[in-house]
Amino acid sequence: MRYKSQSVAYWYFAVAMALFGLQLVFGLLSAAKYLGPDPLLYILPFDVTKVIHTNLLIVWVLTGFMGATYWMVPDESRTELHSVKLAYIQLVLWVIMGVSAVIGYLFRYGTGNKLLEQPLPHKIVIVICMLIFIYNIGMTIKKSGRFTTTEGVLMLGVVSSALLFIPALLHYENYTVSIFYRWWTIHLWVEGVWMMIMAAFLAYLLIRLSGADREVMEKWLYVIVGLVFIAGILGTAHHYYWVGVPTYWLPIGGFFGALEPVALVGMAIYAYSAIKRSGLAHPNTLALHWTVGSAIFTLFGAGLLGLAHTWPSINKWTHGTLITAMHGHAAFYGAYAMIVLAMITYALPSFCKDRPEAGTSIGYWAFWLQLSGMLGMTFSFATAGIGQVYLERIMGMGYLDAQLKIQVHFLMLIATATIFSVGVGLFIYDFFRYRPSFNTAAEQNAQPPLTSNVHSK
Numbered sequence: 062m063r064y065k066s067q068s069v070a071y072w073y074f075a076v077a078m079a080l081f082g083l084q085l086v087f088g089l090l091s092a093a094k095y096l097g098p099d100p101l102l103y104i105l106p107f108d109v110t111k112v113i114h115t116n117l118l119i120v121w122v123l124t125g126f127m128g129a130t131y132w133m134v135p136d137e138s139r140t141e142l143h144s145v146k147l148a149y150i151q152l153v154l155w156v157i158m159g160v161s162a163v164i165g166y167l168f169r170y171g172t173g174n175k176l177l178e179q180p181l182p183h184k185i186v187i188v189i190c191m192l193i194f195i196y197n198i199g200m201t202i203k204k205s206g207r208f209t210t211t212e213g214v215l216m217l218g219v220v221s222s223a224l225l226f227i228p229a230l231l232h233y234e235n236y237t238v239s240i241f242y243r244w245w246t247i248h249l250w251v252e253g254v255w256m257m258i259m260a261a262f263l264a265y266l267l268i269r270l271s272g273a274d275r276e277v278m279e280k281w282l283y284v285i286v287g288l289v290f291i292a293g294i295l296g297t298a299h300h301y302y303w304v305g306v307p308t309y310w311l312p313i314g315g316f317f318g319a320l321e322p323v324a325l326v327g328m329a330i331y332a333y334s335a336i337k338r339s340g341l342a343h344p345n346t347l348a349l350h351w352t353v354g355s356a357i358f359t360l361f362g363a364g365l366l367g368l369a370h371t372w373p374s375i376n377k378w379t380h381g382t383l384i385t386a387m388h389g390h391a392a393f394y395g396a397y398a399m400i401v402l403a404m405i406t407y408a409l410p411s412f413c414k415d416r417p418e419a420g421t422s423i424g425y426w427a428f429w430l431q432l433s434g435m436l437g438m439t440f441s442f443a444t445a446g447i448g449q450v451y452l453e454r455i456m457g458m459g460y461l462d463a464q465l466k467i468q469v470h471f472l473m474l475i476a477t478a479t480i481f482s483v484g485v486g487l488f489i490y491d492f493f494r495y496r497p498s499f500n501t502a503a504e505q506n507a508q509p510p511l512t513s514n515v516h517s518k
Protein backbone atom coordinates (compact mmCIF):
# COMPACT_ATOMS: atom_id res chain seq x y z
CA MET A 62 0.00 0.00 0.00
CA ARG A 63 1.58 3.25 -1.08
CA TYR A 64 -1.04 5.64 0.27
CA LYS A 65 -2.67 5.55 3.70
CA SER A 66 -6.16 6.30 2.34
CA GLN A 67 -6.11 3.14 0.21
CA SER A 68 -7.03 1.32 3.43
CA VAL A 69 -10.71 2.28 2.89
CA ALA A 70 -10.72 -0.35 0.15
CA TYR A 71 -10.23 -3.06 2.79
CA TRP A 72 -13.58 -2.26 4.44
CA TYR A 73 -15.37 -2.25 1.10
CA PHE A 74 -13.82 -5.64 0.35
CA ALA A 75 -14.79 -6.96 3.80
CA VAL A 76 -18.43 -5.98 3.22
CA ALA A 77 -18.32 -7.53 -0.26
CA MET A 78 -17.04 -10.80 1.24
CA ALA A 79 -19.85 -10.98 3.80
CA LEU A 80 -22.53 -10.29 1.18
CA PHE A 81 -20.96 -12.81 -1.23
CA GLY A 82 -21.30 -15.51 1.45
CA LEU A 83 -24.91 -14.56 2.10
CA GLN A 84 -25.68 -14.55 -1.63
CA LEU A 85 -24.70 -18.22 -1.81
CA VAL A 86 -27.00 -19.18 1.08
CA PHE A 87 -29.94 -17.82 -0.90
CA GLY A 88 -28.64 -19.48 -4.10
CA LEU A 89 -28.56 -22.88 -2.39
CA LEU A 90 -32.03 -22.27 -0.95
CA SER A 91 -33.35 -21.38 -4.42
CA ALA A 92 -31.80 -24.52 -5.89
CA ALA A 93 -33.15 -26.78 -3.12
CA LYS A 94 -36.69 -25.60 -3.89
CA TYR A 95 -36.47 -27.25 -7.31
CA LEU A 96 -36.35 -30.62 -5.55
CA GLY A 97 -39.45 -30.03 -3.39
CA PRO A 98 -41.37 -30.47 -1.12
CA ASP A 99 -40.62 -26.99 0.22
CA PRO A 100 -41.10 -26.57 3.99
CA LEU A 101 -40.42 -22.83 3.65
CA LEU A 102 -43.03 -22.28 0.93
CA TYR A 103 -45.11 -19.78 2.90
CA ILE A 104 -42.22 -18.04 4.64
CA LEU A 105 -39.53 -17.85 1.99
CA PRO A 106 -40.91 -18.83 -1.42
CA PHE A 107 -38.69 -19.21 -4.50
CA ASP A 108 -39.37 -15.70 -5.85
CA VAL A 109 -38.16 -14.15 -2.58
CA THR A 110 -35.00 -16.27 -2.31
CA LYS A 111 -34.13 -15.62 -5.96
CA VAL A 112 -34.61 -11.85 -5.64
CA ILE A 113 -32.38 -11.80 -2.55
CA HIS A 114 -29.82 -14.02 -4.31
CA THR A 115 -29.54 -11.77 -7.38
CA ASN A 116 -29.75 -8.47 -5.48
CA LEU A 117 -27.01 -9.50 -3.08
CA LEU A 118 -24.93 -10.37 -6.13
CA ILE A 119 -25.36 -6.90 -7.63
CA VAL A 120 -24.71 -5.19 -4.29
CA TRP A 121 -21.55 -7.15 -3.44
CA VAL A 122 -20.10 -6.82 -6.94
CA LEU A 123 -20.70 -3.04 -6.88
CA THR A 124 -19.20 -2.85 -3.37
CA GLY A 125 -16.17 -4.67 -4.79
CA PHE A 126 -15.98 -2.24 -7.74
CA MET A 127 -16.07 0.73 -5.35
CA GLY A 128 -13.40 -0.73 -3.08
CA ALA A 129 -11.20 -1.62 -6.04
CA THR A 130 -11.60 1.91 -7.42
CA TYR A 131 -10.65 3.45 -4.07
CA TRP A 132 -7.60 1.20 -4.14
CA MET A 133 -6.61 1.84 -7.76
CA VAL A 134 -7.13 5.60 -8.17
CA PRO A 135 -4.59 6.72 -5.52
CA ASP A 136 -2.10 4.30 -7.07
CA GLU A 137 -2.66 5.58 -10.61
CA SER A 138 -2.92 9.26 -9.72
CA ARG A 139 -0.14 9.01 -7.12
CA THR A 140 -1.98 10.81 -4.38
CA GLU A 141 -4.11 10.29 -1.26
CA LEU A 142 -7.89 10.10 -1.70
CA HIS A 143 -9.71 13.43 -1.64
CA SER A 144 -11.81 12.44 1.39
CA VAL A 145 -11.55 9.26 3.44
CA LYS A 146 -14.50 10.42 5.53
CA LEU A 147 -16.78 10.68 2.50
CA ALA A 148 -15.71 7.18 1.41
CA TYR A 149 -16.80 5.79 4.80
CA ILE A 150 -20.07 7.75 4.80
CA GLN A 151 -20.75 6.28 1.36
CA LEU A 152 -20.01 2.77 2.61
CA VAL A 153 -22.30 3.09 5.63
CA LEU A 154 -25.17 4.48 3.52
CA TRP A 155 -24.62 1.74 0.97
CA VAL A 156 -24.67 -1.05 3.55
CA ILE A 157 -27.84 0.33 5.18
CA MET A 158 -29.44 0.48 1.74
CA GLY A 159 -28.41 -3.10 0.83
CA VAL A 160 -29.34 -4.71 4.14
CA SER A 161 -32.70 -2.92 4.46
CA ALA A 162 -33.53 -3.83 0.84
CA VAL A 163 -32.96 -7.52 1.66
CA ILE A 164 -35.09 -7.27 4.81
CA GLY A 165 -37.76 -5.52 2.73
CA TYR A 166 -37.79 -8.38 0.20
CA LEU A 167 -38.50 -10.80 3.04
CA PHE A 168 -41.71 -8.82 3.60
CA ARG A 169 -42.49 -8.55 -0.14
CA TYR A 170 -41.47 -4.88 -0.29
CA GLY A 171 -40.08 -4.44 -3.81
CA THR A 172 -40.98 -3.29 -7.33
CA GLY A 173 -41.01 -6.69 -9.02
CA ASN A 174 -38.84 -5.41 -11.89
CA LYS A 175 -36.26 -8.20 -12.36
CA LEU A 176 -32.83 -7.25 -10.98
CA LEU A 177 -34.11 -3.71 -10.33
CA GLU A 178 -36.49 -4.72 -7.55
CA GLN A 179 -35.18 -2.06 -5.12
CA PRO A 180 -38.00 0.24 -3.92
CA LEU A 181 -37.73 3.95 -4.86
CA PRO A 182 -36.26 5.17 -1.53
CA HIS A 183 -33.49 2.58 -1.89
CA LYS A 184 -32.88 3.61 -5.50
CA ILE A 185 -32.51 7.22 -4.34
CA VAL A 186 -29.89 6.16 -1.78
CA ILE A 187 -28.09 4.27 -4.56
CA VAL A 188 -27.99 7.51 -6.59
CA ILE A 189 -26.68 9.48 -3.58
CA CYS A 190 -23.93 6.88 -3.02
CA MET A 191 -22.97 7.01 -6.70
CA LEU A 192 -22.77 10.81 -6.59
CA ILE A 193 -20.57 10.79 -3.47
CA PHE A 194 -18.38 8.15 -5.10
CA ILE A 195 -17.97 10.02 -8.39
CA TYR A 196 -17.32 13.31 -6.57
CA ASN A 197 -14.67 11.76 -4.33
CA ILE A 198 -12.84 10.02 -7.14
CA GLY A 199 -13.18 13.02 -9.47
CA MET A 200 -11.71 15.38 -6.85
CA THR A 201 -8.86 12.96 -6.15
CA ILE A 202 -7.89 12.91 -9.80
CA LYS A 203 -8.33 16.66 -10.16
CA LYS A 204 -6.18 17.34 -7.11
CA SER A 205 -3.36 15.14 -8.41
CA GLY A 206 -3.39 16.41 -11.97
CA ARG A 207 -2.39 12.91 -13.14
CA PHE A 208 -5.04 11.07 -15.13
CA THR A 209 -4.08 7.82 -16.87
CA THR A 210 -5.99 6.17 -19.73
CA THR A 211 -6.73 3.18 -17.49
CA GLU A 212 -8.34 5.52 -14.98
CA GLY A 213 -10.20 7.30 -17.78
CA VAL A 214 -11.80 4.02 -18.90
CA LEU A 215 -12.69 3.22 -15.28
CA MET A 216 -14.29 6.63 -14.80
CA LEU A 217 -16.17 6.35 -18.08
CA GLY A 218 -17.59 3.05 -16.85
CA VAL A 219 -18.51 4.38 -13.39
CA VAL A 220 -20.13 7.62 -14.61
CA SER A 221 -22.04 5.83 -17.39
CA SER A 222 -23.27 3.21 -14.90
CA ALA A 223 -24.76 6.00 -12.80
CA LEU A 224 -26.37 7.65 -15.87
CA LEU A 225 -27.82 4.35 -17.06
CA PHE A 226 -29.53 3.90 -13.70
CA ILE A 227 -31.83 6.87 -14.54
CA PRO A 228 -34.32 4.81 -16.63
CA ALA A 229 -34.60 2.45 -13.65
CA LEU A 230 -35.86 5.30 -11.45
CA LEU A 231 -38.93 5.88 -13.59
CA HIS A 232 -42.18 3.96 -13.51
CA TYR A 233 -43.89 2.81 -16.73
CA GLU A 234 -47.50 1.66 -16.81
CA ASN A 235 -47.14 -0.20 -20.10
CA TYR A 236 -45.34 -3.55 -19.63
CA THR A 237 -43.62 -3.48 -23.03
CA VAL A 238 -42.30 0.04 -22.42
CA SER A 239 -41.16 -1.02 -18.95
CA ILE A 240 -39.21 -4.01 -20.32
CA PHE A 241 -37.82 -1.92 -23.18
CA TYR A 242 -36.18 0.52 -20.76
CA ARG A 243 -35.20 -2.14 -18.19
CA TRP A 244 -32.62 -3.37 -20.66
CA TRP A 245 -31.10 0.11 -21.01
CA THR A 246 -29.96 -0.40 -17.46
CA ILE A 247 -29.39 -4.16 -17.24
CA HIS A 248 -27.96 -4.99 -20.66
CA LEU A 249 -26.00 -1.74 -21.03
CA TRP A 250 -24.55 -2.31 -17.58
CA VAL A 251 -23.38 -5.90 -17.95
CA GLU A 252 -22.52 -5.87 -21.64
CA GLY A 253 -21.46 -2.24 -21.91
CA VAL A 254 -20.23 0.00 -19.16
CA TRP A 255 -19.37 -2.63 -16.54
CA MET A 256 -17.19 -4.20 -19.23
CA MET A 257 -15.21 -0.95 -19.23
CA ILE A 258 -14.82 -1.11 -15.47
CA MET A 259 -13.64 -4.69 -15.82
CA ALA A 260 -11.29 -3.84 -18.72
CA ALA A 261 -9.76 -1.02 -16.65
CA PHE A 262 -9.11 -3.32 -13.65
CA LEU A 263 -7.72 -5.92 -16.05
CA ALA A 264 -5.33 -3.40 -17.61
CA TYR A 265 -4.25 -2.12 -14.18
CA LEU A 266 -3.58 -5.64 -12.90
CA LEU A 267 -1.76 -6.76 -16.03
CA ILE A 268 0.47 -3.69 -16.02
CA ARG A 269 1.32 -4.26 -12.34
CA LEU A 270 1.60 -8.04 -12.39
CA SER A 271 3.30 -8.66 -15.72
CA GLY A 272 5.21 -5.44 -16.04
CA ALA A 273 3.73 -5.07 -19.54
CA ASP A 274 4.38 -1.76 -21.22
CA ARG A 275 1.69 0.73 -20.17
CA GLU A 276 1.58 2.50 -23.54
CA VAL A 277 0.98 -0.72 -25.46
CA MET A 278 -1.60 -1.99 -22.97
CA GLU A 279 -3.53 1.27 -22.98
CA LYS A 280 -3.56 1.42 -26.79
CA TRP A 281 -5.26 -1.99 -26.86
CA LEU A 282 -7.60 -0.92 -24.09
CA TYR A 283 -8.98 1.73 -26.47
CA VAL A 284 -9.58 -0.95 -29.11
CA ILE A 285 -11.46 -3.18 -26.62
CA VAL A 286 -13.59 -0.27 -25.39
CA GLY A 287 -14.37 0.65 -29.01
CA LEU A 288 -15.46 -2.92 -29.78
CA VAL A 289 -17.67 -3.01 -26.67
CA PHE A 290 -19.38 0.19 -27.83
CA ILE A 291 -19.84 -0.88 -31.44
CA ALA A 292 -21.50 -4.20 -30.61
CA GLY A 293 -22.87 -3.64 -27.11
CA ILE A 294 -25.17 -0.66 -27.70
CA LEU A 295 -27.24 -2.09 -30.53
CA GLY A 296 -26.72 -5.57 -29.08
CA THR A 297 -29.41 -4.52 -26.55
CA ALA A 298 -31.80 -5.60 -29.28
CA HIS A 299 -31.12 -9.29 -28.45
CA HIS A 300 -33.55 -8.70 -25.56
CA TYR A 301 -36.20 -7.16 -27.84
CA TYR A 302 -37.20 -10.26 -29.81
CA TRP A 303 -40.35 -11.22 -27.92
CA VAL A 304 -41.36 -8.25 -25.81
CA GLY A 305 -43.92 -6.59 -28.07
CA VAL A 306 -41.75 -4.18 -30.07
CA PRO A 307 -41.50 -3.99 -33.93
CA THR A 308 -39.87 -6.96 -35.68
CA TYR A 309 -36.98 -4.93 -37.14
CA TRP A 310 -35.27 -5.46 -33.78
CA LEU A 311 -34.78 -9.16 -34.68
CA PRO A 312 -32.06 -8.72 -37.34
CA ILE A 313 -30.46 -5.88 -35.38
CA GLY A 314 -30.26 -8.04 -32.22
CA GLY A 315 -29.05 -11.06 -34.20
CA PHE A 316 -26.26 -9.15 -35.94
CA PHE A 317 -24.93 -6.96 -33.12
CA GLY A 318 -25.46 -9.62 -30.44
CA ALA A 319 -23.29 -11.99 -32.47
CA LEU A 320 -20.58 -9.30 -32.73
CA GLU A 321 -20.38 -8.84 -28.95
CA PRO A 322 -18.00 -11.76 -28.25
CA VAL A 323 -15.31 -10.16 -30.48
CA ALA A 324 -14.37 -7.72 -27.68
CA LEU A 325 -14.20 -10.65 -25.23
CA VAL A 326 -11.89 -12.62 -27.53
CA GLY A 327 -9.77 -9.44 -27.70
CA MET A 328 -9.70 -9.20 -23.93
CA ALA A 329 -8.55 -12.82 -23.45
CA ILE A 330 -5.81 -12.45 -26.08
CA TYR A 331 -4.78 -9.17 -24.43
CA ALA A 332 -4.36 -10.87 -21.04
CA TYR A 333 -2.57 -13.91 -22.44
CA SER A 334 -0.16 -11.92 -24.58
CA ALA A 335 0.70 -9.53 -21.74
CA ILE A 336 1.86 -12.45 -19.64
CA LYS A 337 3.57 -14.19 -22.52
CA ARG A 338 5.42 -11.08 -23.66
CA SER A 339 6.36 -9.66 -20.31
CA GLY A 340 6.41 -12.61 -17.92
CA LEU A 341 5.77 -12.05 -14.27
CA ALA A 342 7.12 -8.91 -12.68
CA HIS A 343 5.38 -9.32 -9.34
CA PRO A 344 5.48 -12.12 -6.76
CA ASN A 345 1.67 -12.25 -6.37
CA THR A 346 1.02 -15.24 -8.65
CA LEU A 347 -2.37 -15.92 -7.04
CA ALA A 348 -3.63 -12.51 -8.19
CA LEU A 349 -2.38 -13.41 -11.66
CA HIS A 350 -4.45 -16.62 -11.58
CA TRP A 351 -7.58 -14.59 -10.81
CA THR A 352 -6.74 -11.95 -13.43
CA VAL A 353 -6.07 -14.25 -16.37
CA GLY A 354 -8.80 -16.60 -15.11
CA SER A 355 -11.31 -13.76 -15.26
CA ALA A 356 -10.47 -12.88 -18.88
CA ILE A 357 -10.73 -16.53 -19.96
CA PHE A 358 -13.88 -17.37 -17.97
CA THR A 359 -15.57 -14.25 -19.38
CA LEU A 360 -14.82 -15.44 -22.88
CA PHE A 361 -16.44 -18.76 -21.98
CA GLY A 362 -19.43 -17.58 -19.93
CA ALA A 363 -20.31 -14.34 -21.67
CA GLY A 364 -18.76 -14.81 -25.14
CA LEU A 365 -19.42 -18.46 -25.95
CA LEU A 366 -22.49 -19.10 -23.80
CA GLY A 367 -23.94 -15.69 -24.70
CA LEU A 368 -23.42 -16.36 -28.40
CA ALA A 369 -25.14 -19.72 -27.98
CA HIS A 370 -28.57 -18.11 -27.42
CA THR A 371 -28.24 -14.64 -28.92
CA TRP A 372 -29.60 -15.69 -32.33
CA PRO A 373 -33.38 -15.10 -32.75
CA SER A 374 -33.85 -18.61 -34.15
CA ILE A 375 -32.35 -20.12 -30.96
CA ASN A 376 -33.62 -17.56 -28.46
CA LYS A 377 -37.15 -18.29 -29.68
CA TRP A 378 -36.84 -21.60 -27.79
CA THR A 379 -34.47 -20.75 -24.96
CA HIS A 380 -35.76 -17.32 -23.85
CA GLY A 381 -36.31 -17.14 -20.08
CA THR A 382 -35.35 -20.79 -19.44
CA LEU A 383 -32.55 -22.38 -17.42
CA ILE A 384 -30.33 -21.75 -20.45
CA THR A 385 -30.46 -18.09 -19.42
CA ALA A 386 -29.47 -19.07 -15.86
CA MET A 387 -26.58 -21.14 -17.27
CA HIS A 388 -25.21 -18.12 -19.13
CA GLY A 389 -26.06 -15.64 -16.33
CA HIS A 390 -23.98 -17.58 -13.78
CA ALA A 391 -20.91 -18.21 -15.91
CA ALA A 392 -20.84 -14.68 -17.36
CA PHE A 393 -21.40 -12.82 -14.09
CA TYR A 394 -18.92 -14.98 -12.25
CA GLY A 395 -16.16 -14.77 -14.89
CA ALA A 396 -16.44 -11.09 -15.63
CA TYR A 397 -17.43 -9.42 -12.40
CA ALA A 398 -16.95 -11.78 -9.47
CA MET A 399 -13.52 -12.93 -10.64
CA ILE A 400 -12.19 -9.46 -11.47
CA VAL A 401 -13.23 -8.23 -8.02
CA LEU A 402 -11.56 -11.28 -6.44
CA ALA A 403 -8.46 -10.52 -8.54
CA MET A 404 -8.31 -6.93 -7.27
CA ILE A 405 -8.81 -8.13 -3.69
CA THR A 406 -6.09 -10.78 -4.04
CA TYR A 407 -3.71 -8.18 -5.48
CA ALA A 408 -4.38 -5.60 -2.76
CA LEU A 409 -4.68 -7.91 0.25
CA PRO A 410 -0.98 -8.51 1.09
CA SER A 411 -0.54 -4.75 1.41
CA PHE A 412 -3.17 -4.51 4.12
CA CYS A 413 -1.77 -7.20 6.41
CA LYS A 414 1.94 -7.31 7.11
CA ASP A 415 2.11 -11.07 7.81
CA ARG A 416 0.30 -12.20 4.68
CA PRO A 417 2.59 -13.87 2.10
CA GLU A 418 2.80 -11.85 -1.11
CA ALA A 419 2.63 -14.93 -3.36
CA GLY A 420 -0.71 -16.10 -1.94
CA THR A 421 -1.45 -18.86 0.53
CA SER A 422 -2.21 -22.50 -0.28
CA ILE A 423 -5.73 -21.92 1.04
CA GLY A 424 -5.97 -19.12 -1.52
CA TYR A 425 -5.09 -21.57 -4.32
CA TRP A 426 -7.63 -24.11 -3.06
CA ALA A 427 -10.21 -21.34 -3.05
CA PHE A 428 -9.38 -20.52 -6.66
CA TRP A 429 -9.54 -24.06 -8.05
CA LEU A 430 -12.57 -25.17 -6.03
CA GLN A 431 -14.53 -22.12 -7.14
CA LEU A 432 -13.52 -22.56 -10.75
CA SER A 433 -14.39 -26.26 -10.91
CA GLY A 434 -17.56 -25.73 -8.89
CA MET A 435 -18.77 -22.94 -11.16
CA LEU A 436 -17.95 -24.97 -14.26
CA GLY A 437 -20.02 -27.85 -12.83
CA MET A 438 -22.89 -25.47 -12.00
CA THR A 439 -22.82 -24.10 -15.53
CA PHE A 440 -23.08 -27.63 -16.96
CA SER A 441 -25.89 -28.49 -14.52
CA PHE A 442 -27.93 -25.48 -15.62
CA ALA A 443 -27.07 -26.26 -19.26
CA THR A 444 -28.24 -29.89 -19.11
CA ALA A 445 -31.35 -28.88 -17.14
CA GLY A 446 -32.01 -26.10 -19.65
CA ILE A 447 -31.65 -28.32 -22.71
CA GLY A 448 -34.07 -30.81 -21.15
CA GLN A 449 -36.49 -28.03 -20.25
CA VAL A 450 -36.45 -26.47 -23.73
CA TYR A 451 -36.96 -29.82 -25.41
CA LEU A 452 -39.74 -31.11 -23.13
CA GLU A 453 -41.58 -27.87 -22.51
CA ARG A 454 -41.07 -25.76 -25.62
CA ILE A 455 -40.68 -28.41 -28.33
CA MET A 456 -42.76 -31.33 -27.00
CA GLY A 457 -45.33 -29.01 -25.40
CA MET A 458 -45.18 -30.63 -21.94
CA GLY A 459 -46.55 -28.50 -19.05
CA TYR A 460 -44.02 -26.38 -17.10
CA LEU A 461 -44.23 -28.37 -13.85
CA ASP A 462 -44.24 -31.78 -15.56
CA ALA A 463 -41.08 -30.80 -17.41
CA GLN A 464 -39.47 -29.59 -14.15
CA LEU A 465 -40.11 -33.01 -12.54
CA LYS A 466 -38.29 -34.73 -15.40
CA ILE A 467 -35.17 -32.55 -15.03
CA GLN A 468 -34.83 -32.77 -11.25
CA VAL A 469 -31.70 -34.91 -11.46
CA HIS A 470 -29.82 -31.94 -12.91
CA PHE A 471 -30.64 -29.97 -9.77
CA LEU A 472 -28.99 -32.66 -7.65
CA MET A 473 -25.91 -32.09 -9.78
CA LEU A 474 -26.36 -28.34 -9.35
CA ILE A 475 -26.43 -28.63 -5.57
CA ALA A 476 -23.41 -30.96 -5.53
CA THR A 477 -21.30 -28.66 -7.71
CA ALA A 478 -22.59 -25.54 -5.93
CA THR A 479 -21.40 -27.09 -2.67
CA ILE A 480 -17.89 -27.45 -4.12
CA PHE A 481 -18.13 -23.85 -5.29
CA SER A 482 -19.32 -22.69 -1.86
CA VAL A 483 -16.42 -24.44 -0.13
CA GLY A 484 -14.11 -22.47 -2.47
CA VAL A 485 -15.86 -19.22 -1.56
CA GLY A 486 -15.80 -20.14 2.14
CA LEU A 487 -12.02 -20.66 1.93
CA PHE A 488 -11.57 -17.33 0.13
CA ILE A 489 -13.54 -15.56 2.85
CA TYR A 490 -11.63 -17.38 5.60
CA ASP A 491 -8.32 -16.48 3.95
CA PHE A 492 -9.46 -12.87 3.70
CA PHE A 493 -10.26 -12.49 7.39
CA ARG A 494 -7.62 -14.70 9.00
CA TYR A 495 -4.85 -12.04 8.91
CA ARG A 496 -5.47 -8.95 10.95
CA PRO A 497 -5.11 -5.78 8.85
CA SER A 498 -2.36 -3.37 9.90
CA PHE A 499 -2.60 -0.70 7.15
CA ASN A 500 1.03 0.35 7.06
CA THR A 501 2.16 2.10 3.91
CA ALA A 502 5.10 0.58 2.03
CA ALA A 503 7.32 3.36 3.38
CA GLU A 504 6.28 2.60 6.97
CA GLN A 505 6.84 -1.12 6.47
CA ASN A 506 10.32 -0.56 5.08
CA ALA A 507 11.14 1.51 8.12
CA GLN A 508 10.48 -1.51 10.37
CA PRO A 509 12.99 -4.34 10.89
CA PRO A 510 12.66 -6.88 8.04
CA LEU A 511 10.34 -9.85 8.59
CA THR A 512 12.08 -12.99 7.48
CA SER A 513 9.14 -15.35 7.70
CA ASN A 514 6.56 -13.51 5.65
CA VAL A 515 7.42 -14.59 2.10
CA HIS A 516 6.58 -18.01 0.63
CA SER A 517 6.04 -19.46 4.11
CA LYS A 518 2.38 -20.38 3.95
Ligand code: HEM
Pocket residue numbers: 175176247251252299300318319321322359363364366367368369370371372376379380381382385388389390392393396397
Ligand atom coordinates in the same frame (compact mmCIF):
# COMPACT_ATOMS: atom_id res chain seq x y z
C1 HEM B 1 -20.08 -10.19 -18.77
C2 HEM B 1 -20.98 -10.11 -19.63
C3 HEM B 1 -22.36 -10.64 -19.46
C4 HEM B 1 -23.11 -10.85 -18.32
C5 HEM B 1 -22.71 -10.59 -16.88
C6 HEM B 1 -24.38 -11.37 -18.75
C7 HEM B 1 -25.41 -11.70 -17.89
C8 HEM B 1 -26.70 -12.00 -18.29
C9 HEM B 1 -27.83 -12.17 -17.41
C10 HEM B 1 -27.81 -12.07 -15.88
C11 HEM B 1 -28.92 -12.42 -18.18
C12 HEM B 1 -30.36 -12.62 -17.68
C13 HEM B 1 -30.97 -11.27 -17.59
C14 HEM B 1 -32.43 -11.24 -17.32
O1 HEM B 1 -33.16 -12.10 -17.81
O2 HEM B 1 -32.85 -10.31 -16.62
C15 HEM B 1 -28.49 -12.39 -19.56
C16 HEM B 1 -29.30 -12.58 -20.64
C17 HEM B 1 -28.84 -12.71 -21.94
N1 HEM B 1 -27.53 -12.56 -22.37
FE1 HEM B 1 -25.96 -12.06 -21.24
N2 HEM B 1 -24.39 -11.47 -20.13
C18 HEM B 1 -23.18 -11.05 -20.59
C19 HEM B 1 -22.76 -11.01 -21.90
C20 HEM B 1 -23.49 -11.49 -22.97
C21 HEM B 1 -23.02 -11.57 -24.33
C22 HEM B 1 -21.64 -11.15 -24.80
C23 HEM B 1 -24.06 -12.06 -25.08
C24 HEM B 1 -24.12 -12.39 -26.56
C25 HEM B 1 -23.17 -12.78 -27.27
C26 HEM B 1 -25.17 -12.27 -24.19
C27 HEM B 1 -26.42 -12.74 -24.55
C28 HEM B 1 -27.52 -12.78 -23.73
C29 HEM B 1 -28.87 -13.06 -24.19
C30 HEM B 1 -29.32 -13.35 -25.62
C31 HEM B 1 -29.71 -13.00 -23.06
C32 HEM B 1 -31.22 -13.20 -23.01
C33 HEM B 1 -31.59 -14.58 -22.60
C34 HEM B 1 -33.10 -14.78 -22.67
O3 HEM B 1 -33.68 -14.48 -23.71
O4 HEM B 1 -33.68 -15.28 -21.71
N3 HEM B 1 -24.79 -11.93 -22.92
N4 HEM B 1 -27.12 -12.15 -19.60
Ligand code: HEM
Pocket residue numbers: 085086088089090091092111114115118383385386389390393394398474475478479481482
Ligand atom coordinates in the same frame (compact mmCIF):
# COMPACT_ATOMS: atom_id res chain seq x y z
C1 HEM C 1 -24.02 -21.70 -4.20
C2 HEM C 1 -23.97 -21.25 -5.40
C3 HEM C 1 -25.17 -20.85 -6.19
C4 HEM C 1 -26.36 -21.52 -6.36
C5 HEM C 1 -26.79 -22.84 -5.77
C6 HEM C 1 -27.17 -20.71 -7.25
C7 HEM C 1 -28.47 -21.05 -7.65
C8 HEM C 1 -29.30 -20.24 -8.37
C9 HEM C 1 -30.67 -20.56 -8.72
C10 HEM C 1 -31.38 -21.85 -8.37
C11 HEM C 1 -31.16 -19.52 -9.40
C12 HEM C 1 -32.58 -19.40 -9.98
C13 HEM C 1 -32.61 -19.90 -11.40
C14 HEM C 1 -34.01 -19.81 -11.94
O1 HEM C 1 -34.49 -18.69 -12.17
O2 HEM C 1 -34.62 -20.84 -12.10
C15 HEM C 1 -30.12 -18.54 -9.53
C16 HEM C 1 -30.22 -17.34 -10.22
C17 HEM C 1 -29.15 -16.52 -10.50
N1 HEM C 1 -27.87 -16.62 -9.96
FE1 HEM C 1 -27.20 -18.08 -8.76
N2 HEM C 1 -26.48 -19.60 -7.61
C18 HEM C 1 -25.25 -19.64 -6.98
C19 HEM C 1 -24.24 -18.71 -7.11
C20 HEM C 1 -24.26 -17.65 -7.97
C21 HEM C 1 -23.12 -16.82 -8.28
C22 HEM C 1 -21.73 -16.97 -7.68
C23 HEM C 1 -23.54 -15.91 -9.21
C24 HEM C 1 -22.76 -14.84 -9.91
C25 HEM C 1 -21.53 -14.57 -9.79
C26 HEM C 1 -24.95 -16.16 -9.46
C27 HEM C 1 -25.74 -15.44 -10.33
C28 HEM C 1 -27.08 -15.66 -10.55
C29 HEM C 1 -27.87 -14.89 -11.50
C30 HEM C 1 -27.37 -13.74 -12.37
C31 HEM C 1 -29.17 -15.43 -11.46
C32 HEM C 1 -30.37 -14.98 -12.29
C33 HEM C 1 -30.36 -15.82 -13.56
C34 HEM C 1 -31.53 -15.57 -14.47
O3 HEM C 1 -32.05 -14.50 -14.45
O4 HEM C 1 -31.91 -16.47 -15.20
N3 HEM C 1 -25.35 -17.22 -8.68
N4 HEM C 1 -28.98 -19.00 -8.88
Ligand SMILES: [Fe+2]
Pocket residue numbers: 248252296297299300
Ligand atom coordinates in the same frame (compact mmCIF):
# COMPACT_ATOMS: atom_id res chain seq x y z
FE1 LIG D 1 -27.70 -8.59 -23.31
